[in-house]
Amino acid sequence: MDQLIINANLREKRFALVKNGEVEKIYIEQPGQQSLVGNIYLGIVEKVIPGMNAAFVNFGEGTSGFLQKDKLSSYVLSDKENKANIPLGSYVHQGEKLLVQVEKDAAGTKGARLTGVIELPGENIVYMPRGKYIAVSKKADSSETRARWKEFASQVKTDEEGLIFRTESLNQQEEVIIRELDQQRSLYAELEKSASGMKKPGLVFSRDYFFEQALSALAAVKNGTVIVDCLEFKKKIDLHVPEGVELEFYNGKEPVFSFYKIEPEIERLxxxxxxxxxxxxxxxxxxxxxxxxxxxxxxxxxxxxxxxxxxxxxxxxxxxxxxxxxxxxxxxxxxxxxxxxxxxxxxxxxxxxxxxxxxxxxxxxxxxxxxxxxxxxxxxxxxxxxxxxxxTEKCGTCGGTGQVLSSETVAYKLERELWEYKNSDYEEMLISATDEVIRHFSGEADIHKLRLEKALGYKIKFSVSDAARPFFEILQAGASTEQDRTKAGH
Known part of the structure; x- marks a missing residue:
């Protein structure tokens, strides 16, 4: 039996799709890492780079986004012959305001990838106000079905508009599709009105990405159960639960992911x-x-x-x-x-x-x-x-490499640094180091440490550091004292 387990009662939202007792999908969304994909912004073109056939757009989210030439609505709508060879400046200019949608989130030093061809997803269709495109789900049972819906689209859409018929639309009545299309047109008109009143780049429309992902997972549940630990989310998803699927509210003391043994699966990932x-x-x-x-x-x-x-x-x-x-x-x-x-x-x-x-x-x-x-x-x-x-985040000790210098390597590095003070006026060096570094540096019965002191002309004293990685630091160089200042001297 299929299960969709939704943990939505806290700031971090998660769901797991389980089929035949095996986890098929896990989705996690944290407040600080929510995907911007699908969000629509008012953007201002900062730079136009003909050599890259792209522009950088300030859309109000820190790092500028990357907008390629073929993702500009002005390019898509152009009927000019050989338009791919026409200069980028003919389609966009610096300082231009335009609506953009995030296609891919920023990653590392790379900004988000944007498109000027806006898509508004509905239950049955994806509406593109300036997409000039018609497509039918690949899951259509025949070429005749695809041809019928394409013919229908050409009758109800304008020349500029684009329509994608989702799998869910294939068994719908045409009146349902027309009603949804009118709703999407009204929504886009509201977005344009909101954007026209904005003076700075910023968010115009935000998708509930977690809810959309949960609905996508719900479509894969056959004769199973949806378990939700949040009443508000349960009410929201209730309208979309198909026949043959039960919707349950979980209010047990144990967290829902722990109760259904999902937490160990996340740890394994x-x-x-x-x-x-x-x-x-x-x-x-x-x-x-x-x-x-x-x-x-x-x-x-x-x-x-x-x-x-x-x-x-x-x-x-x-x-x-x-x-x-x-x-x-x-x-x-x-x-x-x-x-x-x-x-x-x-x-x-x-x-x-x-x-x-x-x-x-x-x-x-x-x-x-x-x-x-x-x-x-x-x-x-x-x-x-x-x-x-x-x-996860990068380890502060290893810098995200998964490796640190060995104690032996750090001991040799200390030896090289101390050699720089050879024949100086110093009588003693006080060094903080981890226990293993001290052991490798000093050798059995301090044989290496004594040899080095003789060669360098000054005493070497250690205090033990509890650092998490092999480590040393020269704390003090100066005159020798009779008092032992070490926690663990040699």
Missing amino acids: LKRVVWLDKGAYMVIDQGEALTMIDVNTGKFSGKTDLRDTVIKTNIKAAVEAARQIRLRDLAGIILIDFIDMKNSGERDKVLKAIQKELIHDDRRSRIVGFTELGILQLTRKKTKQSVAETL
């Missing part, structure tokens, strides 16, 4: 190692530019031979990799280093396994194929932060 059957495992390393997934057999061995082991492990890894990509919301370039396969037939089996699993993903992905080194390349559209990016 933050770990590098993902265990497969029979001791095989994957290691997932997520970076800013790409994600690398490395497959290892571990203790798994097939019943027949090594090749049997390899192909079975790789197929299991392909299925689980697709699931982890979906759960962790990984995006951008993704490389999967499977165990070496000898021929194209084995690779095809693995390819089919991951393709079959990616069908369940609501985010667009593209499998590029295997490289000469046997690494599978794929890309997945990024619209928001991954689970790890949402829940």
